[in-house]
Amino acid sequence: xxxxxxxxxxxxxxxxxxxxxxxxxxxxxxxxxxxxxxxxxxxxxxxxxxxxxxxxxxxxxxxxxxxxxxxxxxxxxxxxxxxxxxxxxxxxxxxxxxxxxxxxxxxxxxxxxxxxxxxxxxxxxxxxxxxxxxxxxxxxxxxxxxxxxxxxxxxxxxxxxxxxxxxxxxxxxxxxxxxxxxxxxxxxxxxxxxxxxxxxxxxxxxxxxxxxxxxxxxxxxxxxxxxxxxxxxxxxxxxxxxxxxxxxxxxxxxxxxxxxxxxxxxxxxxxxxxxxxxxxxxxxxxxxxxxxxxxxxxxxxxxxxxxxxxxxxxxxxxxxxxxxxxxxxxxxxxxxxxxxxxxxxxxxxxxxxxxxxxxxxxxxxxxxxxxxxxxxxxxxxxxxxxxxxxxxxxxxxxxxxxxxxxxxxxxxxxxxxxxxxxxxxxxxxxxxxxxxxxxxxxxxxxxxxxxxxxxxxxxxxxxxxxxxxxxxxxxxxxxxxxxxxxxxxxxxxxxxxxxxxxxxxxxxxxxxxxxxxxxxxxxxxxxxxxxxxxxxxxxxxxxxxxxxxxxxxxxxxxxxxxxxxxxxxxxxxxxxxxxxxxxxxxxxxxxxxxxxxxxxxxxxxxxxxxxxxxxxxxxx
Amino acid sequence: xxxxxxxxxxxxxxxxxxxxxxxxxxxxxxxxxxxxxxxxxxxxxxxxxxxxxxxxxxxxxxxxxxxxxxxxxxxxxxxxxxxxxxxxxxxxxxxxxxxxxxxxxxxxxxxxxxxxxxxxxxxxxxxxxxxxxxxxxxxxxxxxxxxxxxxxxxxxxxxxxxxxxxxxxxxxxxxxxxxxxxxxxxxxxxxxxxxxxxxxxxxxxxxxxxxxxxxxxxxxxxxxxxxxxxxxxxxxxxxxxxxxxxxxxxxxxxxxxxxxxx
Numbered sequence: 001x002x003x004x005x006x007x008x009x010x011x012x013x014x015x016x017x018x019x020x021x022x023x024x025x026x027x028x029x030x031x032x033x034x035x036x037x038x039x040x041x042x043x044x045x046x047x048x049x050x051x052x053x054x055x056x057x058x059x060x061x062x063x064x065x066x067x068x069x070x071x072x073x074x075x076x077x078x079x080x081x082x083x084x085x086x087x088x089x090x091x092x093x094x095x096x097x098x099x100x101x102x103x104x105x106x107x108x109x110x111x112x113x114x115x116x117x118x119x120x121x122x123x124x125x126x127x128x129x130x131x132x133x134x135x136x137x138x139x140x141x142x143x144x145x146x147x148x149x150x151x152x153x154x155x156x157x158x159x160x161x162x163x164x165x166x167x168x169x170x171x172x173x174x175x176x177x178x179x180x181x182x183x184x185x186x187x188x189x190x191x192x193x194x195x196x197x198x199x200x201x202x203x204x205x206x207x208x209x210x211x212x213x214x215x216x217x218x219x220x221x222x223x224x225x226x227x228x229x230x231x232x233x234x235x236x237x238x239x240x241x242x243x244x245x246x247x248x249x250x251x252x253x254x255x256x257x258x259x260x261x262x263x264x265x266x267x268x269x270x271x272x273x274x275x276x277x278x279x280x281x282x283x284x285x286x287x288x289x290x291x292x293x294x295x296x297x298x299x300x301x302x303x304x305x306x307x308x309x310x311x312x313x314x315x316x317x318x319x320x321x322x323x324x325x326x327x328x329x330x331x332x333x334x335x336x337x338x339x340x341x342x343x344x345x346x347x348x349x350x351x352x353x354x355x356x357x358x359x360x361x362x363x364x365x366x367x368x369x370x371x372x373x374x375x376x377x378x379x380x381x382x383x384x385x386x387x388x389x390x391x392x393x394x395x396x397x398x399x400x401x402x403x404x405x406x407x408x409x410x411x412x413x414x415x416x417x418x419x420x421x422x423x424x425x426x427x428x429x430x431x432x433x434x435x436x437x438x439x440x441x442x443x444x445x446x447x448x449x450x451x452x453x454x455x456x457x458x459x460x461x462x463x464x465x466x467x468x469x470x471x472x473x474x475x476x477x478x479x480x481x482x483x484x485x486x487x488x489x490x491x492x493x494x495x496x497x498x499x500x501x502x503x504x505x506x507x508x509x510x511x512x513x514x515x516x517x518x519x520x521x522x523x524x525x526x527x528x529x530x531x532x533x534x535x536x537x538x539x540x541x542x543x544x545x546x547x548x549x550x551x552x553x554x555x556x557x558x559x560x561x562x563x564x565x566x567x568x569x570x571x572x573x574x575x576x577x578x579x580x581x582x583x584x585x586x587x588x589x590x591x592x593x594x595x596x597x598x599x600x601x602x603x604x605x606x607x608x609x610x611x612x613x614x615x616x617x618x619x620x
Numbered sequence: 621x622x623x624x625x626x627x628x629x630x631x632x633x634x635x636x637x638x639x640x641x642x643x644x645x646x647x648x649x650x651x652x653x654x655x656x657x658x659x660x661x662x663x664x665x666x667x668x669x670x671x672x673x674x675x676x677x678x679x680x681x682x683x684x685x686x687x688x689x690x691x692x693x694x695x696x697x698x699x700x701x702x703x704x705x706x707x708x709x710x711x712x713x714x715x716x717x718x719x720x721x722x723x724x725x726x727x728x729x730x731x732x733x734x735x736x737x738x739x740x741x742x743x744x745x746x747x748x749x750x751x752x753x754x755x756x757x758x759x760x761x762x763x764x765x766x767x768x769x770x771x772x773x774x775x776x777x778x779x780x781x782x783x784x785x786x787x788x789x790x791x792x793x794x795x796x797x798x799x800x801x802x803x804x805x806x807x808x809x810x811x812x813x814x815x816x817x818x819x820x821x822x823x824x825x826x827x828x829x830x831x832x833x834x835x836x837x838x839x840x841x842x843x844x845x846x847x848x849x850x851x852x853x854x855x856x857x858x859x860x861x862x863x864x865x866x867x868x869x870x871x872x873x874x875x876x877x878x879x880x881x882x
Contacts, residue, residue, distance in 0.1 A: 301716070301717035302717070302766060303717065303718050303719045303722065303766055303767075304717075305743070306741050306743065476738075477738045479741050479742060479743070480737060480738040480739060480740060480741065480742055481729045481734045481735050481736075481737050481738075481740065481742045481745060482735060482736055482737060482738045483738075483742065484718070484722065484725075484726055484729065484735075484742040485726070485729070485730070485735040485736075487715065487717055487718065488715050488718075488726050490717075491714075491715035491716055491717050491718070492713040492714060492715055492716075494709065494713045495709070495713035495714060495715065495779075495782070496715075496726075497696075497697045497698050498675065498697050498698070498701055498707050498709075498713070499698070499701055499706075499726070499727045499730050499731075499782060499783075499785065499786070500698045500701045500702050500727075500730040500731065500786065501698060501726075501730050501735055502698055506735065506736075509736070
């Protein structure tokens with residue numbers, strides 16, 4: 001009993017950090033509708049800046065002053081990011097900004113590495129709160145008690161700011177209808193900047209205040225990212241009390257998980273989130289998000305047409321060029337081209353559900369990795385020949401997507417995205433922790449293609465046929481009645497339902513289909529590498545595909561392919577440098593700012609301006 | 621069940637409460653074959669609530685809806701559509717990413733149960749039928765235009781073409797002329813009336829513009845505070861004292877000389 005009480009206290013103390021950071025994320029998302037992936041980076045910066053400040057500011061006063069100062073500093077950094085990176089892309093299609101924030105993550109990672117080095121930093125103990133207190137005989141750090149005591153004040157302060165002050169009224173109004181707020185004479189741009197300052201400052205504060213417990217390291221940005229999204233979603237978007245309850249729930253459960261069921265820790269919060277969302281689709285204290293409430297940003301998508309003779313010719317020429325790679329290029333080039341094609345198919349499958357279906361999935365890696373693991377498991381345990389394994393990969397991934405899709409389909413928008421992320425994470429931790437079956441962290445090795453395809457050249461041709469065939473098939477389905485029904489469900493579910501289309505079923509099947517296509521990519525991947533590791537199921541893998549689809553241009557399939565090829569090639573080229581992240585991050589940010597409709601969309605616009613591409617009437 | 625003059629739609633004791641507010645109370649009416657029936661009433665009278673219940677978009681509190689003698693109460697909107705009820709929306713709902721004709725083709729593909737096929741090119745399916753429908757609503761030359769750039773009146777006509785895609789026996793039109801210029805209103809309703817006559821369809825529509833109602837409706841129902849207070853021919857309604865009270869607090873709103881064309 002005593003132990004349990006002490007554990008609850010530990011959980012509450014951990015919840016403090018989580019709440020501080022998550023409430024900032026919630027504020028930023030609520031008002032600006034930006035899914036800010038860089039929020040974890042702000043948290044990390046808060047920790048490092050706080051650490052540096054504590055080195056120079058002594059004593060108890062210095063400690064707490066450093067914490068505050070770190071918060072303010074990160075707030076200012078948030079403002080700089082908002083003004084320089086996000087302002088130019090507010091008008092871009094929805095969610096496009098998340099690509100920009102992803103670029104910011106990479107930049108901050110390398111900047112932190114340059115400034116503070118790769119070594120983990122041990123946080124200083126808080127002066128005056130160093131010891132422990134015995135509560136019912138169990139030791140409880142004094143600092144934990146301080147954190148537990150502080151959090152309600154922060155919650156109250158924020159709550160007061162949001163519900164009682166004029167600024168709060170504006171923020172809440174902007175959350176509900178930012179256009180209206182703009183029409184009433186509020187300078188939206190500065191309201192956004194202000195909210196970004198506050199939100200980032202909360203993250204910085206969270207990072208600095210947890211220093212005595214956790215220190216600072218270069219992985220903490222990604223480590224907290226998933227948790228804070230989970231907290232915001234469980235609590236309900238935009239609800240501060242909800243975020244607090246969720247933070248406490250997650251932290252306390254986590255402490256118990258560590259003690260009694262260690263293997264559950266990686267996945268516990270995602271299970272909690274999945275359960276909460278299945279019962280309460282908008283989080284514990286969230287309100288229902290009315291679809292289309294916030295309006296479509298950007299101009300409407302253009303009609304699509306089956307390829308004309310010119311486009312067909314271009315595709316044939318490109319294919320011919322690709323077939324020549326092994327003949328004239330090195331085997332290294334063949335391997336690189338194989339990687340690129342596989343990644344392009346993966347990205348194209350995400351585009352199908354994201355672009356045509358309007359369903360943003362944050363967990364598409366589940367089907368890429370899922371397909372790969374299905375193939376690997378079949379080969380390892382059932383001695384399945386490669387040909388059959390390559391067939392089973394999409395079937396397995398499709399089935400997986402069929403099941404996950406069925407659960408996720410009842411949600412929409414960001415909640416849908418988060419639930420897909422939760423399931424992907426679930427799968428990842430399953431693979432990661434089930435050592436005996438999946439090899440866990442060590443992955444599965446020795447999964448090579450059949451003899452007749454053993455060389456990199458012949459495997460390249462297989463990839464070319466299946467990969468490019470898969471992409472062309474995706475394109476064809478987009479032009480089929482099913483693809484049209486999917487777009488109809490996205491464009492106006494009201495009209496679609498009123499004309500006999502079961503929109504949820506169409507989207508569900510499309511989700512399963514996209515999963516199966518990602519499974520083909522996964523199957524090809526595992527045989528090209530001869531091995532598979534849990535990293536292929538990670539959030540980062542899902543984000544790769546997401547970034548690529550947006551970067552290339554979400555409105556066209558070619559965008560996903562062009563984006564996929566560019567990123568994969570770029571990564572291959574620059575990961576040889578020590579500070580490649582900052583390079584890639586800056587390139588991403590520059591592309592985002594220069595080409596707000598993605599590479600393909602913007603290229604087409606430029607082409608129209610110059611008169612190279614026929615312009616459509618009335619659209620400019 | 622289809623004797624001459626039989627009811628296509630039969631609504632019995634339809635009611636809806638939102639909490640303690642009784643938005644629609646005990647509404648009874650029927651729509652006869654080939655009839656243009658108008659439902660009018662002040663804002664908040666319960667017209668749209670009625671419509672949404674008829675189309676299955678809103679669960680009812682009590683009552684039954686029969687289509688051609690078949691009980692369709694509580695069915696999903698898409699199922700009701702398959703049974704032959706088309707609808708247009710107060711705020712237009714079309715597919716902005718498609719061309720005009722593709723919008724109509726989509727409805728036709730759904731009607732012919734082809735939405736799950738992945739082999740044919742969608743643009744090649746039911747092209748002629750879609751074109752015929754566009755000709756019916758008078759916009760064949762706009763077939764290849766991008767739906768997102770249509771003028772509002774054209775969107776309304778397009779919606780009508782979409783609603784006709786399943787060859788409906790009944791059309792439900794929620795404020796078909798809202799937001800249109802007066803001349804456009806008359807044109808759209810004249811078009812609807814012509815189509816109704818030609819295809820022998822019944823129409824139930826709500827409307828605020830009395831000119832439109834009196835010019836085109838065969839029969840008029842008046843809803844006030846959720847209750848049906850009058851139901852009769854255009855002339856009956858015009859002279860009904862209860863209706864006049866609802867609309868003008870007693871004054872004579874609909875004087876004959878102002879509406880010669882009625």
